[in-house]
Amino acid sequence: MSTDTQTNAARASAAQAGPGPAVTAADREEIRVTLAAAVRAERGSPWIRRIGPYTPLLLLVVWEALSRLGILDARFFPAPTAIVETFVNLLVSGQLVADILMTLSRIAVGFVLGAIPGVLLGLLLGSVRSVRLLLEPVFSSLLPIPKVAIYPLLLLIFGLGETSKYVIVAIGVFFYLFFNTMSGVMQTPPLFDDVARANGASRIQRRLTVSLPYALPSIFTGIKLATGGAFVIIAASEFVGAQSGLGYLIWSSWSTFAVSKMYVGIVTISALGYGATALEGYLERRLVPWVKY
Amino acid sequence: MSGISVEGLWKAYPSAENRDEVLVALEDVSLEVGEREFVCVLGPSGCGKSTLLRIAAGLEKPSLGTVETQSRPSVVFQEHGVFPWLTVAENVAYPLRLRRVPRAARRARVAELLELVGLTEFAGYYPSQISGGMRQRTSVARALADDGNVLLMDEPFGALDEQTRVALQQELLRIWEQTEKSVLFITHSVDEALTLADRVVVMSHRPGRIIAEVEIPFGRPRDIIELRRDPRYGEITYQLWNLLEGDTAAEEVVPQ
Numbered sequence: 001m002s003t004d005t006q007t008n009a010a011r012a013s014a015a016q017a018g019p020g021p022a023v024t025a026a027d028r029e030e031i032r033v034t035l036a037a038a039v040r041a042e043r044g045s046p047w048i049r050r051i052g053p054y055t056p057l058l059l060l061v062v063w064e065a066l067s068r069l070g071i072l073d074a075r076f077f078p079a080p081t082a083i084v085e086t087f088v089n090l091l092v093s094g095q096l097v098a099d100i101l102m103t104l105s106r107i108a109v110g111f112v113l114g115a116i117p118g119v120l121l122g123l124l125l126g127s128v129r130s131v132r133l134l135l136e137p138v139f140s141s142l143l144p145i146p147k148v149a150i151y152p153l154l155l156l157i158f159g160l161g162e163t164s165k166y167v168i169v170a171i172g173v174f175f176y177l178f179f180n181t182m183s184g185v186m187q188t189p190p191l192f193d194d195v196a197r198a199n200g201a202s203r204i205q206r207r208l209t210v211s212l213p214y215a216l217p218s219i220f221t222g223i224k225l226a227t228g229g230a231f232v233i234i235a236a237s238e239f240v241g242a243q244s245g246l247g248y249l250i251w252s253s254w255s256t257f258a259v260s261k262m263y264v265g266i267v268t269i270s271a272l273g274y275g276a277t278a279l280e281g282y283l284e285r286r287l288v289p290w291v292k293y
Numbered sequence: 294m295s296g297i298s299v300e301g302l303w304k305a306y307p308s309a310e311n312r313d314e315v316l317v318a319l320e321d322v323s324l325e326v327g328e329r330e331f332v333c334v335l336g337p338s339g340c341g342k343s344t345l346l347r348i349a350a351g352l353e354k355p356s357l358g359t360v361e362t363q364s365r366p367s368v369v370f371q372e373h374g375v376f377p378w379l380t381v382a383e384n385v386a387y388p389l390r391l392r393r394v395p396r397a398a399r400r401a402r403v404a405e406l407l408e409l410v411g412l413t414e415f416a417g418y419y420p421s422q423i424s425g426g427m428r429q430r431t432s433v434a435r436a437l438a439d440d441g442n443v444l445l446m447d448e449p450f451g452a453l454d455e456q457t458r459v460a461l462q463q464e465l466l467r468i469w470e471q472t473e474k475s476v477l478f479i480t481h482s483v484d485e486a487l488t489l490a491d492r493v494v495v496m497s498h499r500p501g502r503i504i505a506e507v508e509i510p511f512g513r514p515r516d517i518i519e520l521r522r523d524p525r526y527g528e529i530t531y532q533l534w535n536l537l538e539g540d541t542a543a544e545e546v547v548p549q
Contacts, residue, residue: 195374199435216378223307
């Protein structure tokens with residue numbers, strides 16, 4: 001390939017330069033260009049890297065074709081263009097934006113309410129053995145309860161208002177963050193704790209300067225899993241316990257057999273989840289720069 | 294007062310096999326490190342020399358006996374002791390951050406130390422992006438930032454290749470001569486011990502006892518390459534090896 005020939009040329013010129021006359025500035029420049037090309041080649045084809053994020057679009061194109069050709073039943077799988085039409089209508093009417101904002105605000109508030117205690121308790125149980133022995137069984141036994149199953153109870157306690165949605169998202173998010181933080185903290189090599197102690201760090205300082213950063217990569221795994229979980233939980237909750245939000249949009253379309261409206265809801269949730277994960281990926285690269293990606 | 298004073302130190306651990314038994318790691322160890330003295334503890338692996346350092350650092354408690362240090366010691370750990378989530382400069386700043394030293398003072402001190410260990414250009418790199426030798430320089434700089442009068446070093450150069458090790462030994466001596474701390478340096482290498490130390494403390498195979506103390510006659514400052522031409526270098530090497538070998542032989546004759 002072209003890269004190879006360039007590399008060979010550079011190698012040859014470098015070899016000539018070895019014992020004989022000194023390397024000229026032009027040689028250096030050539031070697032630098034070759035090296036840059038080699039580094040680019042190692043990172044993988046730019047074509048694949050650029051096209052990667054758009055592969056879901058390909059899926060849509062196939063779907064459109066199958067739907068138009070009548071291979072897919074248009075009653076259940078309306079063509080993407082039909083869905084887009086509904087999408088635009090909903091967007092113009094303002095209903096979609098209102099639903100999106102509703103769902104997002106429920107997720108955001110619930111997420112914060114669940115993530116903060118999850119991380120703090122994870123740090124505590126991960127680093128203090130006695131507390132872990134006492135309390136881990138409690139959380140482990142609560143974990144397998146389907147969060148949606150306790151929603152009716154939450155509706156009784158908190159009513160049909162927003163609080164019940166915040167709480168159910170928070171409960172779901174809590175477990176992801178709690179278990180991931182705890183296992184991250186428990187894997188901290190003792191040497192790092194020794195380093196901190198030898199430098200005179202107090203117990204709390206050790207948790208904040210050693211356990212927390214060590215657990216950050218696994219905390220981020222928890223955050224990503226929790227995001228997926230939060231969308232599932234909020235959609236299910238809005239099916240039955242709300243008069244707004246994307247879950248409500250999907251559920252109410254079912255009762256009126258407005259299939260393309262239903263798809264608008266589904267695709268919007270998918271897009272929001274994708275966006276949220278992308279945002280978290282960005283934050284992760286910023287906050288955990290010492291891990292190689 | 295001396296830099297480090299260890300008196301009648303014993304350390305035992307519970308045996309993994311038998312509940313009622315204990316495993317003795319250190320047996321009646323006494324030693325002094327004078328102010329501005331460089332002492333190397335030389336012994337085979339598993340002789341409890343790292344345990345001695347950990348007790349001196351306050352990371353473990355003595356079973357019996359006492360260890361006193363002039364101030365809270367600064368420690369240079371074996372490899373992997375630098376935090377992978379902090380850059381070189383942040384690692385060096387760590388002890389200062391714990392003590393809430395103001396940002397400007399912290400920056401100035403870190404810059405000074407990075408200059409001293411030759412890592413100025415790598416201030417913003419993460420440990421995963423630099424070589425093992427640079428990581429240990431970072432570790433040394435962090436211990437110096439802590440700035441106690443007592444420096445404990447636990448085989449800091451053990452995992453490095455020979456050339457890097459010699460280069461770092463020379464640098465350590467240069468830096469130490471400028472700071473004049475009391476140093477307790479743990480090593481299993483005869484060469485390293487007699488190259489660096491004013492005095493070498495030789496420890497036995499487990500349970501760790503002190504079997505000899507050897508004064509090293511070389512002056513300061515030392516050129517550690519030139520040192521190897523000194524006829525006394527061979528003499529002392531021979532003497533230290535005999536002490537270690539004699540101990541191993543005794544171990545083999547009287548198995549436990």
